Amino acid sequence: MPPSLNELAARLRFCRHLVVLTGAGVSQESGIPTFRDALTGLWSQFEAERLATPAAFKADPALVWGWYEWRRAQVLACEPNAAHVAIAELVHRVPRLTLITQNVDGLHQRAGSPEVLELHGSLHRPCCHACRRPYALTGPPPLPDEGQRLPPPRCVHCGGRIRPGVVWFGETLPANILKQAEAAARDGDLFLSIGTSALVYPAAGLPWTAAEAGALVVQINPDTTPLDRLAAVNLQGTAAQILPELVTRAFLKTGESGRLP
Ligand code: BJW
Numbered sequence: 001m002p003p004s005l006n007e008l009a010a011r012l013r014f015c016r017h018l019v020v021l022t023g024a025g026v027s028q029e030s031g032i033p034t035f036r037d038a039l040t041g042l043w044s045q046f047e048a049e050r051l052a053t054p055a056a057f058k059a060d061p062a063l064v065w066g067w068y069e070w071r072r073a074q075v076l077a078c079e080p081n082a083a084h085v086a087i088a089e090l091v092h093r094v095p096r097l098t099l100i101t102q103n104v105d106g107l108h109q110r111a112g113s114p115e116v117l118e119l120h121g122s123l124h125r126p127c128c129h130a131c132r133r134p135y136a137l138t139g140p141p142p143l144p145d146e147g148q149r150l151p152p153p154r155c156v157h158c159g160g161r162i163r164p165g166v167v168w169f170g171e172t173l174p175a176n177i178l179k180q181a182e183a184a185a186r187d188g189d190l191f192l193s194i195g196t197s198a199l200v201y202p203a204a205g206l207p208w209t210a211a212e213a214g215a216l217v218v219q220i221n222p223d224t225t226p227l228d229r230l231a232a233v234n235l236q237g238t239a240a241q242i243l244p245e246l247v248t249r250a251f252l253k254t255g256e257s258g259r260l261p
């Protein structure tokens, strides 16, 4: 029988190394559409999966840059939600926490999580597509109209096109960050997979690595995913509903954790 929420809270209270993997679902309640939600408005003629490729950028850089600038403006207009805040709170409650995200929105950091392994980069750190040098953004973008093409700026060093600092399909993940995420998955005793469709590799392999190494894998998602058959516990619901309740039951209701700051 899967453990109840109270038993899971007890596992959380006494865990040694908590590993949290998040996906787009954790930001959904901040008003940011998930990656596999249909695009809306003027973007609805495109699929996110087709825009997030080096081939799309090569074919139509202004379309892809316009889409990312629109998304960056959207993210900057949103706030972290109760799920981001609960995760940030956990760093003070467990002996060791590794937070791994596939998200590029920066909301974990804005909620106060001090260290975040960003597997797929960040909307806020564009770089040159040719020489990879970082490009300094000069403040929030003017909100482009939905569907608006914007020519990407040029690199001051080599004249190459500036691109979003994210990892597209077919590109490799930052090796050092992936290595740290894989090491954490092998070491953790409790692994929470939150708000991810668990379809995109290598991130989707991390819970499998964790389970193989003996961690208890818990999933929080309102929908089904390929992880349903791996996770020892599937908490069906939204991240902002479930996480604060879990943290409260683990650390705040009993008052017996002994780990309060
Ligand atoms: C809620 C909720 C709420 C809703 N609360 N939940 C092995 C096997 C097969 C293929 C491959 C493989 N290894 C590599 C590949 C190829 C490819 C891949 O995985 N393809 C699959 C689609 C099959 N991977 C790659 O290309 C990666 N590179 C790589 O492996 O390099 C080496 C290599 C290259 C080529 C061949 C072989 C090896 C790179 C992957 C980069 C992914 N990049 C993107 C775009 C980032 C920039 C951007 O944002 O635009 O990252 S794609 C997109 O998917 C984005 C996301 O981070 C990522 C994951 O999506 P996520 O977060 O799971 O979101 P959704 O929308 O899918 O799901 C949301 C979930 O939330 C849903 O389940 C909802 O139910 C739930 N939810 N509301 C909680 N309130």
Ligand code: ZN
Binding pocket: 128, 129, 130, 131, 132, 133, 155, 156, 157, 158, 159, 160
């Ligand atoms: Zn350059």
